[in-house]
Amino acid sequence: MSASGAALTGATGHAFHPTILREYDIRGIVGETLTTADAYALGRAYATLLRRQGTSRVALGRDGRLSSPELAAALAEGLGASGAEVLEIGLGPTPMLYFAVHHLGADGGIQVTGSHNPPSHNGFKMMLGTKPLFGGTIQELGRIATEGAFASGHGRRIQQPVFDAYVDRLLQDYAGTRELRVVWDAGNGATGEVLQAMTARLPGRHELLFAEIDGRFPNHHPDPTVPANLEDLIRAVRAGGAEVGIAFDGDGDRIGLVDGQGRILFGDQLLQILAEEVLSRHPGAPIIADVKASEALFAEIARLGGRPVMWKTGHSLIKSAMAEMHAPLAGEMSGHIFYADGFYGHDDALYVAIRLLAILARGEETLAARRDRMAPMINTPELRFDCPDEAKFAVVEQVKARLEANGAKVNAIDGVRVTTPDGWWLLRASNTQAVLVARAEGHDEAGLARLKDQIATNLRTVGVEPPAF
Numbered sequence: 001m002s003a004s005g006a007a008l009t010g011a012t013g014h015a016f017h018p019t020i021l022r023e024y025d026i027r028g029i030v031g032e033t034l035t036t037a038d039a040y041a042l043g044r045a046y047a048t049l050l051r052r053q054g055t056s057r058v059a060l061g062r063d064g065r066l067s068s069p070e071l072a073a074a075l076a077e078g079l080g081a082s083g084a085e086v087l088e089i090g091l092g093p094t095p096m097l098y099f100a101v102h103h104l105g106a107d108g109g110i111q112v113t114g115s116h117n118p119p120s121h122n123g124f125k126m127m128l129g130t131k132p133l134f135g136g137t138i139q140e141l142g143r144i145a146t147e148g149a150f151a152s153g154h155g156r157r158i159q160q161p162v163f164d165a166y167v168d169r170l171l172q173d174y175a176g177t178r179e180l181r182v183v184w185d186a187g188n189g190a191t192g193e194v195l196q197a198m199t200a201r202l203p204g205r206h207e208l209l210f211a212e213i214d215g216r217f218p219n220h221h222p223d224p225t226v227p228a229n230l231e232d233l234i235r236a237v238r239a240g241g242a243e244v245g246i247a248f249d250g251d252g253d254r255i256g257l258v259d260g261q262g263r264i265l266f267g268d269q270l271l272q273i274l275a276e277e278v279l280s281r282h283p284g285a286p287i288i289a290d291v292k293a294s295e296a297l298f299a300e301i302a303r304l305g306g307r308p309v310m311w312k313t314g315h316s317l318i319k320s321a322m323a324e325m326h327a328p329l330a331g332e333m334s335g336h337i338f339y340a341d342g343f344y345g346h347d348d349a350l351y352v353a354i355r356l357l358a359i360l361a362r363g364e365e366t367l368a369a370r371r372d373r374m375a376p377m378i379n380t381p382e383l384r385f386d387c388p389d390e391a392k393f394a395v396v397e398q399v400k401a402r403l404e405a406n407g408a409k410v411n412a413i414d415g416v417r418v419t420t421p422d423g424w425w426l427l428r429a430s431n432t433q434a435v436l437v438a439r440a441e442g443h444d445e446a447g448l449a450r451l452k453d454q455i456a457t458n459l460r461t462v463g464v465e466p467p468a469f
């Protein structure tokens with residue numbers, strides 16, 4: 001075909017690397033599976049999607065990774081070439097982009113971010129309207145790009161910083177009289193500058209670790225679900241006699257929490273504290289947690305007069321369920337916590353920190369004392385083990401069929417969560433990685449051991465060697 005022949009359609013197709021269009025976002029290794037050409041094509045495809053809906057204004061943000069400026073520039077160029085008006089909010093955490101979509105009344109938003117992944121990775125998290133863009137719609141973007149079925153146009157690019165408005169919005173919901181001592185760890189991620197501005201105006205005493213945004217992550221990896229990444233925070237909390245330690249992941253949509261004794265509180269423990277306050281104003285409301293959460297959380301929600309809802313793991317899925325059920329609060333073990341009460345229903349870890357500190361500052365009880373009041377949980381952490389992508393869902397299906405044939409009590413909303421007289425165990429396939437995820441929680445140590453045996457037995461029966469746990 002001649003060059004002029006191709007020019008008749010105005011565009012040629014662009015194929016993304018098959019591994020980067022994922023369930024909840026686009027993610028790849030820069031220069032290998034993800035290039036500026038991909039960013040440009042994504043911009044064109046995304047703008048085409050907006051134009052089909054008769055809309056065109058998109059907010060664009062980026063994290064502090066070294067590759068983010070050039071990916072954002074290519075993305076903006078692609079958006080403009082397909083007729084989108086690009087509102088550039090600049091450097092900041094992913095939830096600042098979510099905020100910008102609401103604040104600016106944009107028709108959608110894209111954040112250039114590699115979240116908590118290694119420095120060489122990067123990617124895109126997207127909204128369409130005020131909803132998360134995920135699953136089939138990400139595949140649709142891939143199809144538009146492959147076909148080269150791009151809309152064309154000349155969209156403007158406008159610098160539209162929202163930093164000050166965002167910090168104001170975060171602080172708006174803080175009220176409390178007790179002075180708190182807090183250590184914060186931004187892990188050199190994209191929250192750093194917002195965190196500095198926010199804590200400068202927050203009552204109490206605040207010590208900041210690694211608040212300089214640095215895409216090389218020179219101190220520790222910005223992923224607070226890994227206990228090793230909380231060691232610096234725990235040390236600083238103990239050394240400074242602080243009551244609370246708070247960490248963020250690389251793009252600020254997940255929170256890590258440590259009490260004054262240096263003990264880690266996971267998402268299902270933090271949610272117990274947050275649910276108490278929310279339910280005091282929304283009696284009977286649904287509170288959503290993912291299938292990995294402790295039974296202690298669901299029991300506590302019920303005890304507080306709320307309606308506990310167990311849902312699928314995955315931030316986009318939880319956000320969608322939350323909107324459907326009008327739930328004021330939701331969360332995941334992984335530290336994604338979502339406030340619709342007083343906020344927009346998305347996962348903003350800085351906002352969650354503000355709400356938690358406000359609860360503590362309005363009362364006399366310390367975080368450690370509050371934790372001591374929680375029902376004891378005898379459980380494993382999240383156990384992740386390798387299983388090929390093409391096999392992982394089939395393994396879970398086979399285990400489910402076997403359990404059902406045996407009359408087990410199974411909740412199959414996401415994998416299998418099996419309740420026995422000893423407690424419960426979970427087996428599910430990750431939507432984002434080639435892994436299976438297991439967890440168990442018993443009423444006592446002996447029961448927990450029996451539950452772990454059940455996981456191992458069930459895996460062996462379908463031909464999978466269980467992990468050591």
Ligand SMILES: [Zn+2]
Nearest residue numbers: 115249251253
């Ligand atoms: Zn994140």
